[in-house]
Amino acid sequence: MAIGSFLRQKFRRSTSNASSISISSQDCSQSQSQPQNQNQHQHHNQNHNHTHGSRSTKSRRGSQTPSRRAPSTFGSATIDETAEKSDGTATSTRAEAKSLLENASGEQSSDLHSPSSKHISIPDTKAIEEADCADFPTPNTDTISPVAEEEVEDLDEITPDGNAQGTSATNTPKAKARPAELQRRQSLVPPQQTRLIKTLLETELPSVNRAATLDYFTSNGSSTISPNMVSRKIWVRRPGASATLVTINEDDLVDDVRDMILKKYANTLGRSFDSPDVTLRIIPRENQQQRTLGPEEPMGRTLDAYFPGGQTVEDALVIDVPPRRTPRPSPHTGRQYYEDGRPLESASEYFPPMAVPAPPSPHLPASIPVNGLANHNHSNLATHSMSVLTTGHVPALPSPGRRPHHPTTNRPRMGRQHTSSPTIISTHQQQTVMNNEKSSNPAPAAPPLPTPPAPLQAESSQIQRVATPPPRVSSPRPRTTNSRPKKKKTNADHPSLPAGMLNGAVPPINVLIVEDNIINLKLLEAFMKRLKVRWQTAMNGKEAVTKWRAGGFHLVLMDIQLPIMSGLEATKEIRRLERLNNIGVFSSSAGAGAEEGGEVEAEEDRLPSSVLFKSPVIIVALTASSLQSDRHEALAAGCNDFLTKPVNFVWLERKVMEWGCMQALIDFDGWRKWKDFSQMQQLESGEGGEEKKKADVKKKKGKSSRISTSGSGELMKVGEAREMGVV
Amino acid sequence: MPDRHEEERSEEGSVGLPDLGDSIDAATFEQILEMDDDEDEREFSKSIVFGFFEQAEQTFTKMDDALKAKDLKQLSSLGHFLKGSSATLGLTKVKDSCEKIQHYGQKKDEAGTEDEPDEEKCLERIKDSLVQVKEEYAEVEKVLRKFYD
Incomplete structure (x- = not known):
């Protein structure tokens, strides 16, 4: 087997052998560089008759042999001495032995490389070759095998030689230097390689490899190789x-x-x-x-x-x-x-019987509530078919005898894998939709107006009652050019807006700012001024509810922590009142009981209810808290959205725009009333009004008349509004 | 925005935004400065900022009192109060310290996630945070006053 694939195999594994993987890889890289080095030495010091391949095999083996024995048989210094000496005196056979020893001890004084690294590389070189041989039993094997045998003989010779030389050489002065180097050999070994070194030095492995089916090379005496390799x-x-x-x-x-x-x-x-x-x-x-x-x-x-x-x-x-x-x-x-x-x-895992997770299955409805709640966080549709199949929800099992075992054997998996099924999801969606309808859904909810004339009066009077902003067009222009593009862009995001709304301004909504901090309040007020929307302020939750009861608000910017009554409480109160008054609920679908139930309380709010409370007010929570829990709490209380302080004005503008547009769509006739009214005001106030403005107004009128066919007839408008409401 | 900076510098002849330092979030403060445009130049933001000075100093006084009275609840609410306005102005450091005071006042840890039942510990922490927030406030006050001079 090639070492590459061997390593790949190893790397794919995520077992405890990770450490040995790293060793192998390092060795591998070293073995790429080291052999050259080795060969140099070999060329330098001795002459071999062997082929390149067999030589390196030999040197490898040589390195193992002495090193294995080093601790026991020789003193380390002795080996080195031996090698040193043999440098000069080697015979042709001993040259081999010497080179082996030399490799083993790394005694070359000129060697810049760490001897230890050489040591490590050597076995690996061998591993490569062995691996190659093993995988490709080509003719090469035939030539190598004899060589290997030869080498075994060599080794036998070496040992006594080494001994003899070693003993004779102990007196040489160089002996002193050697141990240090050997010490270094140890210390230079990176920690993760110590295991390998130890293996090389100490392992007297039984020839376990011999039995391996493809381990041809085991006869080479590779028992010293780390089993990991x-x-x-x-x-x-x-x-x-x-x-x-x-x-x-x-x-x-x-x-x-x-x-x-x-x-x-x-x-x-x-x-x-x-x-x-x-x-x-x-x-x-x-x-x-x-x-x-x-x-x-x-x-x-x-x-x-x-x-x-x-x-x-x-x-x-x-x-x-x-x-x-x-x-x-x-x-x-x-x-x-x-x-x-x-x-x-x-x-069955590959070709799931498709009918199995059929929604009408009797199991599923029962499990919906639990699973829908528990698992909808990680509703993983992809695993669904699998999970059903691998978990016990296959309704039809071939034999009844097996069935009783089924749930028990699979119980652990059921809980984990039984994620939402399509049925569950659909019910969940239905639920949320219902929630939306109840609390916040600003769908066209305008109840049909009872009689045209009455609401008209209420409407116009209401409009006059509400604090109107300064004439919108007469504001100083220079700076607004800055914000214009933004607004237009935002408008572009809402292509479905009625044409008359795209005047480059935020829809004329009425905003209630609830803030207890005067600094923030001032800023928000200034911002509303700049957006040219109407606004009112409240400094606490109670005041907010009171002001909201007066009606006519489309958007509430609600600070959460407020004195007297917190923003959350105020929100809940508003939602409660809305529910009592069936605001935002189609009158047809509204439960009469609820209406009657809240009648007494509702009396106060309901004065203009059909006109002023066309839909639930949008409550955007403002919070300086960075805590996610606070946000969830806000949404749970009935807020539609939230902004984090410091409020980014671009964001705020977007929110006002988004929600405002939505509200304006719902309260379309109310909006147009206001529009006409403000235009009238403009016309009146701007007596010396520039031609541009008038042209502007005419344009607007033209646009609105495109929709309304007759621009001025109040009755017609109401009729239309009714149509709009129905549509 | 860059041209706005230059504009301000030329108009006011004072420090530009980059000199506001790292305790003020430039983006947040800038959008307040931008609000000036609808009013007379700088008047609006100046009123906001100086209003904040006043508010902060009052709040600090109240905090000192509450600390003496060991009124954790009051401290928490004061911390929250000042947190709101400092956040709006982009005074990040002040805001963070105020938030800590708010959390400590709720007998929670710094991040407001875990309970810290030891009231004395909470008061001790608030004491430290109060010293810190005052320092931080003094720093931004100096910078801002210079800016509006």
């Missing part, structure tokens, strides 16, 4: 299915293998099972009792124990997953069962 493949299969190879690491536990299996079976198993769900069964050859492997068992060794000659396809481990439909009676019969059941299960 050696992969092997094992056969696994699902019951009744054909076997497949899974790559594992030598020291992987069964638990790790499960991860790999889930990766391999990413579609059938991986989607619905976690690795702990999976169990592996080993079926020994001699008809011994088959056995389920525990997660803590070392995979490689277990296999080797059961299949001494190496695992074959027939020995494939059987992958079991928890039964979904019936508890598994016994391993044997269970197997039989799976052979039928397994394909069904996987098939």
Whole structure:
């Protein structure tokens, strides 16, 4: 297996082997640079007859051999001394030995590279080669193998030589310098590599690799290689299915293998099972009792124990997953069962029977309230069909005998996976719509006016009563040009506005500003002035309710924390009164009982109710609080919207525009009344009015007349308004 | 906005907005300055700002009194009150400190999320915050007075 894919495999894994992954990768990068270095030394110091490939193999092995023995057999210094000495005296065979030792100790004094890093790189170089060999048993293998054998012999020779030289060299003065370097070798090793070094130095691994099916190179004496770095493949299969190879690491536990299996079976198993769900069964050859492997068992060794000659396809481990439909009676019969059941299960995940989550299913209505509330936060439609299928909501199960087991086996998953179904969602939406209607929905709610003349008077009188802003057009122009574009843009966002409204101004709504802080109040007032809308102020909640009762407000900017009566309380009170008066509710659908119930109280507000309270007032909460909970509280109390202080005036303008336009649409005739009225005022007040203004007014009139066919007839207007209300 | 700054500088011959320092949120304060345009130049914002000075000093006095009286509720509401106006003016630091006082007054932690049942602790914290907010206020007052000079 190529080291690249080996690493890729490793990197894909999210197991505890993470540390070894990093080692491997580092080593890999080092091994790319180091071999050259190595070769240089080798060229420099000795002559090899071997091919490049075999040489590096050898040097690798050499490095391992001494280092493994270093702690026990030699004193470290001795090795180095040996190498030093052999520099000059090496014979052709000993040159090899020397180079091995040299690699092992990193004794080259001119070597700028850390010897330790070389050490690490070497085994890896070997790993690469081994891996290559293993994966591609090309003719090369034939040439390398003999070499390897040769080397084994070499090593045998080296050992005594090294010993001899070592003992003879102990007296050399250079001996002093060496230990330090060896010390350094240790200290330079990055922490994550110490494990590898230790392995190289100490491991006397039994030849576990030998049994691995594809581990041809194990005979090379690679037992010193960290098991982490050696992969092997094992056969696994699902019951009744054909076997497949899974790559594992030598020291992987069964638990790790499960991860790999889930990766391999990413579609059938991986989607619905976690690795702990999976169990592996080993079926020994001699008809011994088959056995389920525990997660803590070392995979490689277990296999080797059961299949001494190496695992074959027939020995494939059987992958079991928890039964979904019936508890598994016994391993044997269970197997039989799976052979039928397994394909069904996987098939059902891919090709869900579409009729299953049908809304009229009897289960669902019962579960709606609970689930709708609990799960609507993460209503994940994508998982729906799956979740229903994998959780017990499949109504029709083939055999009745299985059914009783079903809920119990799947209970844990039900709660988690049973997210909202389409039915639930639709009911939820219905609920919210109803809420909107009740509390805030500014849908065309204007009740048909009882008789044209009466409301007319009320209306006009009301308009005169309400504090009107200074004549709108006569304000100084220079600065407003700044804000004009903004307004026009905002208007562009509402293309459905009646043409007459697009005069570049905020709709003529009436705003109630509720603020206890005089500074804020002053600013908001100034801003309203600038927007040229009518406004009134209240300094506390009680005052706000009182002023609202007078009627005619479209928008309330409500500070939340107020003295006497808080903004929230005031909001609730306003909503309550609106409900009592059926404001914003179609008279046809309005419950008469509610109206009667609140009659006494309502008497006070209802004077102009049909005209002045066409729709629920829009309440925009103003809060300086950064707490989300305060906002939710505000919305819960009946506010339609909220703004955070410091109020951004662009935002405020947008809000006024948005809500104002909406209200103006609802209260269309009221708006037009006001419009006409203010225009009249303008005309009267602006006696010497410029031609432009008049032209402007004419334009407006023209626009409104386009809609109204007759611009001045009051009766006609009311009739129209009624039409509008109906539409 | 840049041309507005220049304009103000030329008109007033005083510090421009960049000199307001980091304790004042420029964007928020600017939109107040912009309101001047409907009135005589600067008159409106000046009245707002100086109104705030007055309000802040009154509030500080009340806070001192409430602290002596160990009236946490009053302290909280005063903190909220000043928080509102300082936020509107973009006096970020003052606003934050006021918010802390408000939360402490509610027997909560700094962020207002967790309860702090120990009243003495809350009062202690308010005391510290009050010193802090006064300093912060003094700083912005200086800057703003200079701006309006």
